[in-house]
Amino acid sequence: MNDKAKTRAGECPHAYGCALFPILRASSAMEYWTQAYCTGDYGRCARFETLSKGLAVPPNLLPNGKKI
Ligand code: SF4
Numbered sequence: 001m002n003d004k005a006k007t008r009a010g011e012c013p014h015a016y017g018c019a020l021f022p023i024l025r026a027s028s029a030m031e032y033w034t035q036a037y038c039t040g041d042y043g044r045c046a047r048f049e050t051l052s053k054g055l056a057v058p059p060n061l062l063p064n065g066k067k068i
Pocket of ligand 1: 012013014015016018019020021037038039042045046047048049051063
């Protein structure tokens with residue numbers, strides 16, 4: 001099954017291939033990130049952009065392009 005097959009309507013197409021998504025979704029403290037990116041405007045997510053190019057996503061890359 002590919003990533004898109006499990007993705008809900010309005011959700012980032014890479015949600016289930018993104019290592020960060022389950023972490024963000026599991027915590028109410030991270031709700032900003034999921035709403036602003038994963039279930040919102042995922043097209044502006046740095047991880048989405050990288051995944052869409054078929055490149056490996058650095059594990060410490062945040063949706064806003066900053067690294068932790
Ligand atoms: S962090 Fe980015 S790539 Fe990952 S699920 Fe959210 S919007 Fe998609």
